[in-house]
Amino acid sequence: MQEKAAIPISIGHLKTACSQCNLRELCLPYGLSDPELDRLDELVGTRRKIKRHSHLYRSGDSFEAIYAIRTGFFKTDVLLEDGRDQVTGFQMAGEILGMDGISTEHHSCNAVALEDSEVCVIPFAKLEELSREVNALQHNFHKVMSREIVRDHGLMMLLGTMRAEERLAAFLLNMSQRFMARGYSPQEFHLRMTREEIGSYLGLKLETVSRAFSKFQDEGYISVQQKHIRIIDIPGLRKLLNPQTPHC
Amino acid sequence: MQEKAAIPISIGHLKTACSQCNLRELCLPYGLSDPELDRLDELVGTRRKIKRHSHLYRSGDSFEAIYAIRTGFFKTDVLLEDGRDQVTGFQMAGEILGMDGISTEHHSCNAVALEDSEVCVIPFAKLEELSREVNALQHNFHKVMSREIVRDHGLMMLLGTMRAEERLAAFLLNMSQRFMARGYSPQEFHLRMTREEIGSYLGLKLETVSRAFSKFQDEGYISVQQKHIRIIDIPGLRKLLNPQTPHC
DNA sequence: AGGGCACGTTGACGTGGATCAAACGGGCGG
DNA sequence: CCGCCCGTTTGATCCACGTCAACGTGCCCT
Known part of the structure; x- marks a missing residue:
């Protein structure tokens, strides 16, 4: 029975933590201390693989979590009633998806993988909870949202002029x-x-x-x-x- | 000496608190309890009057606070190096200005009053502090930022299609x-x-x-x-x- | 390996909105 | 009350991009 210890760790347990992630400089963990990182690791319980051309979420889906892209490439788009649509962004590793859903508790755009991808699922209620205690996380998250607003302004400029x-x-x-x-x-x-x-x-x-x-x-x-x-x-x-x- | 009590309260002390503001249903105070509202009132220490055609802030200004519009009407615009510019939004009473500055600690657009206006100055560091303790405030603020992102997506759609x-x-x-x-x-x-x-x-x-x-x-x-x-x-x-x- | 299909390129032509130009009107200062 | 000036309206012309159409090409599936 002593082989028990030798049983190889299953893939499922090989969770790649924020603290180990090579994208942490680009993502929410930026500037967090080691103990803070550990708490963030707990928060990011699950990850999710998204096959090319399938949806991470759809417009209208109820909002539960935001997503940090670990690997892969996404687009987001919005749909008009009459069928016209517009791509609102392309997102790559280290970027955050899903913040459009906070305001109404429902997503307002579609997020589609453009290649096989993997995201970290960050339950939003837990993120708010933890960011009450970890100031750097709170501030990072605010910066991420603000950056999205600034990016959008740049795109408006592009589209308008x-x-x-x-x-x-x-x-x-x-x-x-x-x-x-x-x-x-x-x-x-x-x-x-x-x-x-x-x-x-x-x-x-x-x-x-x-x-x-x-x-x-x-x-x-x-x-x-x-x-x-x-x-x-x-x-x-x-x-x-x-x-x-x-x-x- | 008993007239003391009759001395009229000076204009300066007539601070219009969030708890009294008729825009509270549209603004950050939404859904806060009375004691929570009191704490928000303390936070919003100063207000500022902005004359028509003058700037609330300019692109490049260092970011210290966000602003809730009490009365009046604003536009925000971004400037390209070559002189082209684009209006990115029109804001009216109850809406929040300045969130573009969070990401870099500097504002990335100009905010100009289109009529004589008044704003509540909300020091951002204090807002983050208080929103760690008042969950409803934290969530409202996140919703406000998210709403801005969704609005921007709508404008992209408009400009693009x-x-x-x-x-x-x-x-x-x-x-x-x-x-x-x-x-x-x-x-x-x-x-x-x-x-x-x-x-x-x-x-x-x-x-x-x-x-x-x-x-x-x-x-x-x-x-x-x-x-x-x-x-x-x-x-x-x-x-x-x-x-x-x-x-x- | 082959065949089909989605994606991409290129050309010809049409048009929505930009540009240029001129005249109008209303608000404000003198 | 008058005249000026900024903002607006309207017309004539132009052009960047959309539209329509045909053809090329790489990739995936069997």
């Missing part, structure tokens, strides 16, 4: 910068979404997106091969964001 | 509904902002806004006289939001 090529340049630079923050190459990456999804996000039609990609390639800013993007001239792209207007 | 007239119809219905929530007429109100500001908010030029107003008037949906709007056919406006597309 930019022309098609500026929008795509801004999109590529944003992706580049986020990949870099996660330790991937900022010059070369694989887009998980279709042209149509990019278009929806940027308020453009897929043909316009495709044409802008081709133009950028012709002009030597990037090289495109399907979903694989290599950015050749980052400063050049950045210049596209500024006033085309020669002078006035 | 709607045509000019749909945008203006959505805008008018939104204003109408918010005036109603505050006990004003939903049919008749005074817009505080210019056509250019409406245009900036809706991602349109002022001429387009003006034309759409005229069209709505010609078609009998509304009557416009400068900034004074009377909505004649609310269901009609609402229908404009749905699929123009006859069938498909």
Whole structure:
């Protein structure tokens, strides 16, 4: 009976804790002390795997938890009664999903995995409870929500004032910068979404997106091969964001 | 000396507390018990009057507090390096301003009064402190932030998928509904902002806004006289939001 | 390995809203 | 009460992007 101790730890118990997570610098654990991290670990009881093209939650679902992305890639979108929809964001590892549901206790958008993904489920009632006791967690969470608001303002600016090529340049630079923050190459990456999804996000039609990609390639800013993007001239792209207007 | 008791309370001491505020149903105090309200009153120490066309805060200002609007009307806008800007929202009594500043400790947009206004100054550090102890306050604040995120998603949808007239119809219905929530007429109100500001908010030029107003008037949906709007056919406006597309 | 299909590219053409321009009107200061 | 000026309205023209259509291509499933 002494082999009991030798029984291999089952996969189920191999819970990857926040304290061990290599995304903790990007996520809620940021700046927490070791004992505080332990308490956060308890909070994040379950994790959930989401297959490509399946929903993490849907608009109308009752809100119970927010989700931290461990691995993978998501989009969120909102639907209008008449069938039109709009992608409101693309989320990658370390980012938080689901905060739209707090206000009404029901989610107001869909979250769909664009590749096989895994999220940490953070029961919201427990998060509020713990953040009453752990100041750094409370503050981090407020920052995460505020960052989402600031991001949204940037997107409004893009949708309200930019022309098609500026929008795509801004999109590529944003992706580049986020990949870099996660330790991937900022010059070369694989887009998980279709042209149509990019278009929806940027308020453009897929043909316009495709044409802008081709133009950028012709002009030597990037090289495109399907979903694989290599950015050749980052400063050049950045210049596209500024006033085309020669002078006035 | 017995007149002492008759000395009129000076204006300075007539602090209008949250507990007395007729906006408490719309604002952070919602659902708080009387003793909790008293603690919130202490928190909201100062109020501040903002003259028309002056700034409550500017992009780049260091973030210290959020603001609850007591009276008046504001716009927030973001500025691009090249001078382009975009109005990201119009705020009225009972709404909260300044949450964009939490994420970086600096404000990321400008808040400008569109009429003489007054705000309650809520020092953010103290709000976090108190919301650790008053659960309802914590939850309300989270809801307020979440509501802002949901609102932003709606605006993205508008900017990304709607045509000019749909945008203006959505805008008018939104204003109408918010005036109603505050006990004003939903049919008749005074817009505080210019056509250019409406245009900036809706991602349109002022001429387009003006034309759409005229069209709505010609078609009998509304009557416009400068900034004074009377909505004649609310269901009609609402229908404009749905699929123009006859069938498909 | 083959075949189908979803995704992507490219071209031709149409249009909604931007741009440019001019005139109007109402509120405010003198 | 008059005149100025900012905000608004309206018209004429232009163009960026949408729409429609045809063709290419890589990937997945059997």
